[in-house]
Amino acid sequence: MGLKKMIGEFKNIVKYMKYGGVVKVTNTYTNQSELFVGKVALVTGATSGLGMAIAxxxxxxxxxxxxxxxxxEKLDNALKELNSNRVKGMLWDLIACTxxxxxxxxxxxxxxxIDIAVNNAGVYSWKSSKDVTVGxxxxxxxxxxxxxxxxxxxESEYFKQIESVNKIINITSMEGTLAGFGPYYASKWGANGLTQGMAKELAAHNIIVNAIAPGPVKTNINANYFKGQEDSQYNPDSRSLTGRMVLTEEIAGLASYLASDISNSIIGQVIIMDGGISLR
Structure with a gap:
């Protein structure tokens, strides 16, 4: 373990001793219950995690x-959890490109x-670059x-037929802005670049495109970070300037803002939400 990581872990131990393993995280927002009345949003990969929070x-x-x-089964469970006649689900694997x-x-x-598209579906790999296969x-x-x-x-060909302003929000990754050796990094660098290129081409058609690039978020994919603290608001991450992971609700709040007309002058941005990790 490197010195920097040891210092980070020591800071976490101090917090555990001081707060009993829990640090309260304040996540305040105004819930505008009529902000999207009459709008239809597509959220891909929404059976859990970020997609579920955004939905x-x-x-x-x-x-x-x-x-x-x-x-x-996961889709059915998600629909039960959302429990609304204003939500419908469909099986869809993004890899079926054709x-x-x-x-x-x-x-x-x-x-x-559809008025708003939140493209969240994706896959992740924990493998070291030396272990990556062609598959x-x-x-x-x-x-x-x-x-x-x-x-x-x-989405863009459909939205071009509509006179109103439409939104496309790609959920990419902080790792698409950092140096990294492997297919996940390459895919997210590409997704960030694609977002900017789309935004430039589609703005003239009243299609506004942006991306959210999260850092480590408290979802099941990062469960190893908060093992034993599943019910805690505090999930340590020594790389973050806040000392914790990003909450799914925080990402969802930003997605809501970008999906609304409030943000119509934000175009082609890849907004990093990582607790300051990328500043280190």
């Missing part, structure tokens, strides 16, 4: 929401239109970049 937030603010997932337009058109039929590379790039491109292509 909940948009739903609470009046939107109808279409959620997608790759597993029927069917992106068909899937998107089906999503449109569920509520008759790993293909799965990650075909989902996170190729799949994202053809999904965005379908």
């Amino acid at each position: 909940k937030r948009l739903l609470s603010e009046g939107a109808c929401v279409v959620i997608t997932g790759r597993n029927q 069917e992106a337009r068909t899937f998107f058109n089906k999503a449109v039929t569920l509520f008759g239109k 790993d590379w293909d799965t990650i790039l075909n989902t996170n970049l190729k799949g994202l491109f053809f999904l965005c292509q379908a």
Whole structure:
């Protein structure tokens, strides 16, 4: 363990001793229950984690929401948790690039239109670069970049037919802004660049494109960070300037802001939300 990491872990121990393992995190926002009334949002990869939090937030603010997932059981459970007649679900694996337009058109039929697209679905790999196989590379790039491109292509062609302002929000990653050796880094660098290129091309069509690039977030994918503290608001991350992980509710709040008309002059931005990790 390096000295920097040892210091970070020591700071966490001090916090545990002082607060009994829990540090209260204040996450304040104004819930505007009618902000998205009459709007329909598509949130891909929304059976858990970030996608679920974003779907909940948009739903609470009046939107109808279409959620997608790759597993029927998880999709059914997500629909039960959301428990609203303003949410519908559909099976959709982003890796099926040739069917992106068909899937998107089906999503449109569920509520008759789509105004907001939050492209959250993706895959992650914990493997060291030396252990990555060709199959790993293909799965990650075909989902996170190729799949994202053809999904965005379908969304943008649909939105071009609509006179109102429409939003596309890509959920990428802080790791797409840092040096990294592996397919996940490559896919997220590509997704961030794709976001900026789309924004430049599509703004003239009243399609506003941005990305949120989260750092480590308190989701099941990062469960090893907070083992034994599942119910705690405090989940240590010695790399963060806040000393904790980002909350899914914080990402959802930013997604809501970018999806609203309040942010219509924010175009082509990759907004990093990582607790300051990328500043170190």
